[in-house]
Amino acid sequence: MFGLNPKDTRFLLIVIALTLLTPILLNPFPTESGLAQFNAGYPALMQRFAIYGLMAIGFNILFGLTGYLSFGHAAFLGVGSYAAVWMFKLLSMNVIPAIIASTLVAGVFALAIGYVSLRRSGIYFSILTLAFAEMCYRMAYSVLTPITNGETGLQLTLNDPRILDGGEAITSLPVPGLFGLQMTSYSTLNIAGWSFTFSVGYYFCAVVAILGFYLSLRIFRSPFGMTLRAIKSNQQRLNYTGMNSRPYTLAAFVISGMYAGLAGGLLAAMDPLAGAERMQWTASGEVVLMTIVGGVGTLMGPVLGAGFIKYCENIFSKINEGVLHGWFGFLPDGLEDLVVWIFARFVGEGWHLTLGVMFMLIVTFLPGGLVEGGRRIAARYRNRGKSDAAKQPAE
Amino acid sequence: MGILEVKGVNKRFGGLQALGNVNLSVQENTVHAIIGPNGAGKSTLLNCLVGKLIPDSGSVMFDGKSVLGRKPYEINQMGISRVFQTPEIFADLSVIENVMIPCFARRDGSFRLHAIETVEREKDIIEQAERMLADVKMLDKRHAHAGSLSRGDKRRLEMAMCLVQEPKLLLLDEPTAGMARADTNNTIDLLKEIKAKRDITMAIIEHDMHVVFSLAERITVLAQGTPLIEDTPDNIKGHPKVREAYLGEAQV
Structure with missing residues (x-):
């Protein structure tokens, strides 16, 4: 089915099912329980899972397959956001033209940046992409203010032309939508103590992310994908085998840049504003972390990594000292203060510290990322099943 | 001449x-x-x-x-195909993939964006690669990881990669x-x-x-x-x- 073999089809169907059921799966705790703060099933966070998952999937096509580590993918994310907001301002509040424009504009940027950067490989390539992304960021802040609205960020206004929407006078800012279906609308389902939110925005992002995942699956299984892996493995041999590695790496770079642009367009579709800080190098570094934490070169890894990091960011940063005092209230006073003080370094503002520790642990003990962890657990489980089966005849 | x-x-x-x-x-x-x-x-x-x-x-x-x-x-x-002093192969790919790459290079030239086709469906290429591997007596190792081969087998594989381009x-x-x-x-x-x-x-x-x-x-x-x-x-x-x-x- 879908041009895939049965194994990949099953894999894709599982991914689709998990994605569509996310609003339920990520809300395992009843609303009133003390653990409800660990629930991740609210639209703003789930949208981030899908959007950054999509970006990491694209990044993995470049980094996972060819081994070229780009440190400038945030530039494409930012460019995509600006392109989408401009489409909202000029053309229509419909998200379809916006995300198409963001993908194409990011593709053009990726072509230009990739053409120059891919003249070098290894660390020099990484530094070049980093330099280009910082240039984009600085320019968006300063000289390009007429296009990017500088520090304030690009926003919708009441007197934008919006040609396709009729241009009639409005009294409140419009909301991006899909043929009348507003991205911010949602419905809530209450069952017993649980409350599940199904939002249009999340499902739109989810469908786009699934399409992106499917495309990446096809690329992984294609001769093109195999050639990209050959580049990572031995570029010299490939060149002496009659293939020109440059256009292959450039194509991979442009494809992954377009994924990032699409992700930027989706960010703008969920919340129609675009700021320069989206292009900062920390944002480029984040997608590298996501891919490594999840598992470089694996299909599912980048999505897991993106989910993991965005979950930590949103959940750990919400826990403050008040919450900690609630947890450790049973301890004697002096000890309680000490324990709360220690834990407070790792949550709230300090959630980056937790992320850093987890990143170190994963890189040290699970070089293949979360996917490798999953595989090891599965292998252990299977081995135990096997040894049990082996014991059976003896009894 | x-x-x-x-x-x-x-x-x-x-x-x-x-x-x-x-x-x-x-x-x-x-x-x-x-x-x-x-x-x-x-x-x-x-x-x-x-x-x-x-x-x-x-x-x-x-x-x-x-x-x-x-x-x-x-x-x-x-x-012109070249065999190196130390065998240069795609160590991270499987043995058959190593032989399929030169087959693609020969059929599609130095670049083709075949990103939507599926490797499994390229029956001609797979057959061609398998015939070549049978020629160098490596068909039984076709799904092995090329990096794990013995040095002699790496040399055979490299020869196969060159010869399959005729x-x-x-x-x-x-x-x-x-x-x-x-x-x-x-x-x-x-x-x-x-x-x-x-x-x-x-x-x-x-x-x-x-x-x-x-x-x-x-x-x-x-x-x-x-x-x-x-x-x-x-x-x-x-x-x-x-x-x-x-x-x-x-x-x-």
């Missing part, structure tokens, strides 16, 4: 004249060995043939066309360097088998006289960047000039 014509090639690295006025003609369907002591310029000459180095002067014509200034992938597309000229850079005698003999047998099965021109750069005299039909002796003599193996054996080049002094 040979299939490969090297005329008046010079190459200088700073003060060192690596190649001085080299003339070489490799005839179609022969095994031509280029031998010589260390530092004779064998590797420099080979690198000039495959596009890694550009000679300072002279011409290198392959099949009537100049190869000078062309990139390695263009020269490969013209019909090159007009196969260049071998010291194919038995660092091998034990048994492995060397296996490689010689493999090359003989390859030669017996198809029309192919081979140019071998080699150190090991045993290999050279078992395989070559023509031999060029290179010393200090210049060809000393070119002849059949029988005439090269015991030729005073050759002994002088290898031993330094003529033994009278």
Whole structure:
């Protein structure tokens, strides 16, 4: 089915099912329980899972397959956001033209940046992409203010032309939508103590992310994908085998840049504003972390990594000292203060510290990322099943 | 006219004249060995043939066309395949994928964005690769990870990757360097088998006289960047000039 073999089809169907059921799966705790703060099933966070998952999937096509580590993918994310907001301002509040424009504009940027950067490989390539992304960021802040609205960020206004929407006078800012279906609308389902939110925005992002995942699956299984892996493995041999590695790496770079642009367009579709800080190098570094934490070169890894990091960011940063005092209230006073003080370094503002520790642990003990962890657990489980089966005849 | 014509090639690295006025003609369907002591310029000459180095002067014509200034992938597309001193394979790919890459290179040229096709559906390519692997007796290892092969198998795989392109000229850079005698003999047998099965021109750069005299039909002796003599193996054996080049002094 879908041009895939049965194994990949099953894999894709599982991914689709998990994605569509996310609003339920990520809300395992009843609303009133003390653990409800660990629930991740609210639209703003789930949208981030899908959007950054999509970006990491694209990044993995470049980094996972060819081994070229780009440190400038945030530039494409930012460019995509600006392109989408401009489409909202000029053309229509419909998200379809916006995300198409963001993908194409990011593709053009990726072509230009990739053409120059891919003249070098290894660390020099990484530094070049980093330099280009910082240039984009600085320019968006300063000289390009007429296009990017500088520090304030690009926003919708009441007197934008919006040609396709009729241009009639409005009294409140419009909301991006899909043929009348507003991205911010949602419905809530209450069952017993649980409350599940199904939002249009999340499902739109989810469908786009699934399409992106499917495309990446096809690329992984294609001769093109195999050639990209050959580049990572031995570029010299490939060149002496009659293939020109440059256009292959450039194509991979442009494809992954377009994924990032699409992700930027989706960010703008969920919340129609675009700021320069989206292009900062920390944002480029984040997608590298996501891919490594999840598992470089694996299909599912980048999505897991993106989910993991965005979950930590949103959940750990919400826990403050008040919450900690609630947890450790049973301890004697002096000890309680000490324990709360220690834990407070790792949550709230300090959630980056937790992320850093987890990143170190994963890189040290699970070089293949979360996917490798999953595989090891599965292998252990299977081995135990096997040894049990082996014991059976003896009894 | 040979299939490969090297005329008046010079190459200088700073003060060192690596190649001085080299003339070489490799005839179609022969095994031509280029031998010589260390530092004779064998590797420099080979690198000039495959596009890694550009000679300072002279011409290198392959099949009537100049190869000078062309990139390695263009020269490969013209019909020259190269076997390296240490086997260069795609260690992270499976054995059959290693052979499929050159099949794609031959069918689709130096670049094609075949991102939506599926490898599994490329039946012709898979069959072609499997036939080649059967030829070098590696079909049973086709799903193995290429990096985990023994050195001898890596060499066989590299040969298979070159041969599946059906090159007009196969260049071998010291194919038995660092091998034990048994492995060397296996490689010689493999090359003989390859030669017996198809029309192919081979140019071998080699150190090991045993290999050279078992395989070559023509031999060029290179010393200090210049060809000393070119002849059949029988005439090269015991030729005073050759002994002088290898031993330094003529033994009278």
